[in-house]
Amino acid sequence: MSKKTSYYLGIILTIIIGTILYIYLCCSVCCGKDGCENKKTETESVVMPDIKEVTKNAFYISDADGDFNIKFNDNFNFTTSDFAILEPVSENVENGVSKLKTYLLDNPLKTVDITGFYKSDEANNSAYPNLGLARANAVKNYLILHDVSSKQIDTYGALNDAITPNDSNTLFGPVKFGIQTIDASNTAALEAACDALRANPLVLHFQTGQASINLTPEQRQKIADMSHCVDKLGVKLQVVGHTDNTGNAANNVILGKKRADFAKGYLVKNGILENTIVTSSKGPHAPIADNATEAGRAENRRTEITIN
Template sequence: MSKKTTYLLGILLTIIIGTLLFCYLCDDCYCCPEDEVTTEETNTIVAEPEVNQVTRNGFSLSDANGNFNVKINDNFNFKTSKFSILDTISPNVTEGVTKLKDFLLENPLKTVDITGYYKSDETNNSAFPNLGLARANSVKNYLVSQGIPSKQININGQLNDAINPDDSGTLFGPLEFGMLTSKEGATDEALASICDDIRKNPIVLYFKTGQAEINLTTDQREKIANISRCVDKLGVKIQVVGHTDNTGNANTNMRLGQERADFAKDYLVRNGILEPNIETSSKGPNDPIADNNTKDGQAKNRRTVITIN
């Protein structure tokens, strides 16, 4: 091969290699037909935020063994972590409650079951073991105010994380209603035993000198719920008695004991125990349970006792 031919081949090879490199490095060039270009696409999927649908439970109640049936879209509503019914009660609910009252008064063996729901992320600031029970108790009190006998109402509380509030924190009808028929002449021996135990082992609240603070234990919350049942079903009264140690003036101690009893009563009323069912009194220093000559004994004597008659 001549030098000239070799020289021409080198020039041609240089042109080919340069063209290929140019096409490879240039993004905007169209050196290859469109159908020969392979394009890799990356699809990024953005997850939509999870939106919980607001729960709206209606006021629905029927008697499987009778002819009572109420089904209303509205219900009793509550704010999250609260147990007081919101003030705006629908006229439809009021009408349904009136029908329920008439039916229960005509059928004294019928009882309505109220189950209040609560969520695990709510804060329970009530005196009851859980917010669901406190909400059911609030509805019970409303029914009683409308003329329904408390002995024909049962209340329960149940955890239910399936209920969802709206953006303002309102829970629409976190409740379930049912109806039962009791046997004529039947007695609730279990409840009678619970009420007797409360009389033997009442709630005892202890106070620091000059203070009246209430912090209930889990066991005391259970007793509050049981006391409420005893009042509703047996018609007993709650007795709240204030006690003091023997330091200071006797008259002052009697007054302090009464103030402690009244404070405990106010606490119970704020937590859904109807005021007419509570009686208060003071024994001051007159009924000690420990030696007033010691600081420990004095602390035990500064107490308020909550029981039933």
């Protein structure tokens, strides 16, 4: 082998050895002890975020024991954490409600069940136990305003984390419907529940000018029960304002009425129809505690809500 050939072979071997050492040393430092193949595997195994498909529930009502069956791709829509129906309601839904009204008129022993859905991460700013029930009541009021009898409507709420809004936080059709036959045996239970509300009315303590009312779970349930009694028995909500005996009695009667009207506005905002609510004031004339103490006066400054 000539000296020149040995020289070139030496260069080639140097390049090969240098490349091997570079790959080994660089990968050990840059990629960790498992080498560059591990880094490549890690890069390839990156999981892309799970993009959920927007839920779009159809407006579907069927009577398993009758011949009523309608289905439209449109439905009642809501914004997340809200219970007001988004306007406008589609023409298909309007036509469906008209057909439902006719069917219920022809079948007075039938009722329509409305179940509103809500997600666990939504804020419940309604007066009802959950946002699903508030949505169902909003749809109920829409039906009532389109001449469906409230006595043929039942409302429910249900948790459903499977519903997915769009990028604008719109929930498409978070409600479902069903048709049932009225069970006459439920009437006695309903009347008993309404009698319990008469005996134990909802009592609110707040100041005129308050922007909102914070309700306990028990108070929310009372409002839901009262709404049910109004719908089924045709009774009205009675909202009575009370004050302590501080100041002029005539002015306190006016103040009590303002408090009652504020509570009425809150109920109307939460979907209870205005014409089902009657307000009045007893001012300082019906105390429930001793006006000689501040604690007693605070108890007397109240608004009571019950049914007639």
